[in-house]
């Protein structure tokens with residue numbers, strides 16, 4: 001089960017403040033449901049534009065997208081079905097909370113799928129449970145929640161559609177460290193326990209090093225690098241040329257190595273670097 005993008009070209013309409021330049025410039029990419037894929041790239045590289053193609057919010061100027069082997073651009077394709085199979089959580093999704101209480105908000109998506117009221121309710125409750133809310137919270141107003149809580153309710157609204165792929169555009173942006181961790185752990189759990197395919201847009205190299213098993217780096221609307229976190233973060237100078245960096249843990253590892261410590265190459269997470277430092281200390 002996969003989403004296959006074939007030579008996708010996209011440009012926004014010419015407008016007063018935009019000259020209609022190519023924003024996606026020949027994207028070839030297969031996103032497997034088994035993967036937790038991170039999409040990175042500097043601001044303006046086309047990350048948000050790319051992910052909006054995955055559930056037909058944007059339509060390529062040319063190229064094709066296959067979902068489970070079928071072209072989503074085919075005339076008789078079930079577009080509504082696709083929108084529930086590929087759940088897209090926008091950047092700052094909390095701005096799209098609009099119902100007076102949490103439960104109603106999360107019911108909105110599944111109700112739109114034309115399910116029975118019983119099924120709608122069951123799905124909403126399950127989704128809210130997954131993001132850490134209990135029945136006591138159902139009547140709360142979305143407006144009275146913290147930033148991280150709002151974000152989780154917005155994600156529950158998408159989860160209630162029970163998507164096969166969950167696509168999230170900077171879901172942790174602007175949250176405090178605890179809020180970030182809660183969201184990222186939730187996403188990882190959805191991946192490992194429900195088998196949901198994950199496509200995560202992120203500008204945090206620390207987060208993608210920790211959670212993703214594949215990283216796709218966009219630059220100027222093209223895929224510049226594609227590989228495992230270890231492969232991608234081994235290319236420090238190439239990333240820096242793109243205006244990106246390696247995770248902080250990898251930077252620390254490099255500095256310790258320069259200072260003469262016996263730290264192996266290729267460490268990218270805090271835990272890995274901590275282990276390596278401990279091993280050095282024990283040797284002395």
Ligand code: ADP
Pocket residue numbers: 012013018023041042043044045046047048049050
């Ligand atoms: P990223 O998410 O990587 O920051 P975007 O996909 O938002 O990148 O933007 C890619 C390019 O498309 C940028 O040059 C941006 O200015 C332009 N762009 C994004 N959204 C619009 C829009 N609605 N209208 C016109 N241009 C846009």
Ligand code: MG
Pocket residue numbers: 047048049091169
């Ligand atoms: Mg963006």
